[in-house]
Amino acid sequence: MKQALSLPGDVLDTQTEAIKTRLKALADGQTVEISGQEGRLTLPGNADALATAYQADPQATLVAGATDVGLWVTKGLRTLPHVISVGLVPDLRTIEYTPDGLRIGAAVTYTQAKEAIAAMLPDAGEVIRRIGSTQVRNAGTVCGNIGNGSPIGDGPPVLIAAGAVLKLRCGEAHRSLPLEEYFLAYGKQDRKPGEFIEAVVIPQPQPGTVFRAYKISKRFDQDISAVLGAFALTFETDGRIASARIAFGGMAATPKRAAATEAALQGQFWTEATLRAAQDAMKADFEPISDMRSSAWYRQTVAGNLLTRLFAETAPDYAGAETRLAGWKEQAYV
Numbered sequence: 001m002k003q004a005l006s007l008p009g010d011v012l013d014t015q016t017e018a019i020k021t022r023l024k025a026l027a028d029g030q031t032v033e034i035s036g037q038e039g040r041l042t043l044p045g046n047a048d049a050l051a052t053a054y055q056a057d058p059q060a061t062l063v064a065g066a067t068d069v070g071l072w073v074t075k076g077l078r079t080l081p082h083v084i085s086v087g088l089v090p091d092l093r094t095i096e097y098t099p100d101g102l103r104i105g106a107a108v109t110y111t112q113a114k115e116a117i118a119a120m121l122p123d124a125g126e127v128i129r130r131i132g133s134t135q136v137r138n139a140g141t142v143c144g145n146i147g148n149g150s151p152i153g154d155g156p157p158v159l160i161a162a163g164a165v166l167k168l169r170c171g172e173a174h175r176s177l178p179l180e181e182y183f184l185a186y187g188k189q190d191r192k193p194g195e196f197i198e199a200v201v202i203p204q205p206q207p208g209t210v211f212r213a214y215k216i217s218k219r220f221d222q223d224i225s226a227v228l229g230a231f232a233l234t235f236e237t238d239g240r241i242a243s244a245r246i247a248f249g250g251m252a253a254t255p256k257r258a259a260a261t262e263a264a265l266q267g268q269f270w271t272e273a274t275l276r277a278a279q280d281a282m283k284a285d286f287e288p289i290s291d292m293r294s295s296a297w298y299r300q301t302v303a304g305n306l307l308t309r310l311f312a313e314t315a316p317d318y319a320g321a322e323t324r325l326a327g328w329k330e331q332a333y334v
């Protein structure tokens, strides 16, 4: 016979109402400071308080969802003397439609942002669906994915191709930066001491724009990208490519635009000849490295082949030409 498990009253069971009341009282918009022997935590009550706290101690570590920073502690065994929370700042947890586009605040998680981003850019929604796991997307923020400056983060290439603009704040000073200009070199971003990301703004795609994003990873789900290519082509009414914004992750030390590839596409009709020229041009854009995720050869090959995939999905003269796709597959880009 099973015996009922009898445990001494858990404090969460015995004092539920009192604890709820105390927790609600904490959400009064006031900044909370917690100090201990191992360090200090600042929970700013609003964005102004965050700006003040970070300017006062630019050496502090900003933490949003902690899906990256948490690993510095649990895997890297680092101690963080002063942590300032971004993720709990209420006025940064906002998604707004502004005249400049969709504005996603620094505390907005991938789960919270997914629907709004996917409504604008369906392929970006699919990329978000494959970021980490449900738990990672529930905690990890869109702006934390930018803040970590990783060359293989999934958000930055997608947002760069979409023409996103970063909103930065240092004390009372605000500035805007095209997202691609934020990434200066490996581990180095255009961010002054005490400056933080307030939001990222994704402009509404212009009429005639097709947007695609392709994540290539060893496992389909729950894996970091080997290569991620994001493409925004805007067509003239006569079928010419008016503008091309193409960005890759995993191909350089930072998320990077494919300037030569874009130039090869601009003003051209989207034909196989244009595709070939763009693939040739791409060789000048990137010199990827080999690492545990893939070889340099694989990255170059895949990046070129993603252009073929883009062509197959979007070229007006492509419809029905199945045999040509077979031909392209044989001519792998090497």
Ligand SMILES: Cc1cc2nc3c(=O)[nH]c(=O)nc-3n(C[C@H](O)[C@H](O)[C@H](O)COP(=O)(O)OP(=O)(O)OC[C@H]3O[C@@H](n4cnc5c(N)ncnc54)[C@H](O)[C@@H]3O)c2cc1C
Pocket (backbone or CB within 6 Å): 061, 062, 063, 064, 065, 066, 067, 068, 069, 070, 071, 086, 106, 130, 131, 132, 133, 136, 139, 140, 141, 142, 143, 144, 145, 146, 147, 148, 149, 152, 153, 154, 155, 195, 196, 197, 198, 222, 223, 224, 225
């Ligand atoms: C199991 C697992 C799977 C993952 N899978 C993926 C994946 O598939 N694709 C992917 O791209 N990433 C993945 N990641 C990485 C991570 O989840 C993302 O980079 C996430 O978006 C980071 O957001 P965060 O809010 O957790 O950032 P945090 O960990 O809080 O911060 C990350 C960095 O950004 C800085 N930062 C945070 N907010 C700001 C701000 N407002 N201003 C300036 N700097 C700031 C922090 O100081 C830190 O350097 C994975 C992580 C884990 C643990």
